[in-house]
Amino acid sequence: MRETVTVTGASGYIALHVIALLLDEGYEVRGTLRDMARVEPLRAALARHTEVSNLSFVAADLTSDAGWDAAMTDCQYVMHVASPVPIVEPKNHEELIAPARDGTLRVLAAASRAGVRRVVMTSSNAAINSGHGGKSSFTEADWSILGDGTGAYASSKTIAERAAWDFVAGLPVDHGMELVAINPCVVLGPLIDPDGSASIELIRKLVAREVPGCPNLGFTIVDVRDVAAAHLAAMTSPQAAGNRYLCTTEFRWVAEIAQALNQTVGQRGYRVSTRRLPDWLLRCVALFDPAVRRMAPRLGERQEFDNSAIRRDLNWQPRKVEDSIVDTAESLIELGVV
Ligand code: NAP
16 A cells, blocks of 8 residues: 655645655655645646646644644654745744744644654754854754844744654654654755745846845755655655754855856846845845845855765765756746746
């Protein structure tokens, strides 16, 4: 009999790739959605990539108990991907922390009641690298240090992941439900549905020429297809149980991202500005633009993340960063987003 995997937040950018891969691998997939009006558009979007006859949906919201037991019935694995990912952080951090933390606890409680074997949780590098001052290289042993300056998103991911580990540690010894956390950095790569994540906003803005140039900022990147592959390996690999895995490849400055775009989609009329924007300009814009304000403290900052554990334990072999950058832009163009 086919094994069943419940994927939370089935409308999301990463979740859709996880679902496509699970269906390709022959699993029965049950996706949770908070808006069931999205079922048919999502099914149609996935059908362009894979066979969807083993896919079903259940209504469930991270902020409510309703639906979670039905979502977990007779399932062996859970991919807990859902969590709010805002483009602009809310002033009230609880708007992100409550659904992330309480939703995770709802998912884990329902999973343990249903006798689920293993939960793979999509955490983030934001649960690892925030609040460390000048520290610039990180491993899975690091945890974000929450304080007054921590953003709402980093707080939500740190608190939710800690709550998950505490929940599993509190289960009876013979209970047997395992947890694995996958901690990606900035996720890029093709979209399955045009409603993409906040993480592809930079590429969208560059290709749509909504930014006048390149700020002195950079990101450590990972491809959404490789993040999905990491989730699948984390679900089945015996040695993954009880571990968190940084899921990341290499760092690129925005100017390097713009260059990669110009060498490819730029040749077909989507030229991106490679002009360097001075730091003082960004700091001025940050005074009135909350999305820029979030980035201003990271001007010139370069952080490195160790991915040796995921490569070793999960035999994870990510693709080249430039492919992820270019494939994001190609996909945005193909789907008519830009
Ligand atoms: P996304 O496309 O915005 O997906 C977020 C998903 O969470 C959506 O399905 C959304 O549902 C769901 N969600 C939000 N609030 C919810 C609630 N109250 N109840 C139920 N579902 C809710 O973002 P993504 O990039 O795929 O992110 C997926 C996961 O990866 C998140 O846990 C995120 O923290 C993590 N992550 C992302 C990145 C990145 O760079 N993209 C990096 C590290 C970690 P709706 O469609 O109904 O809003």
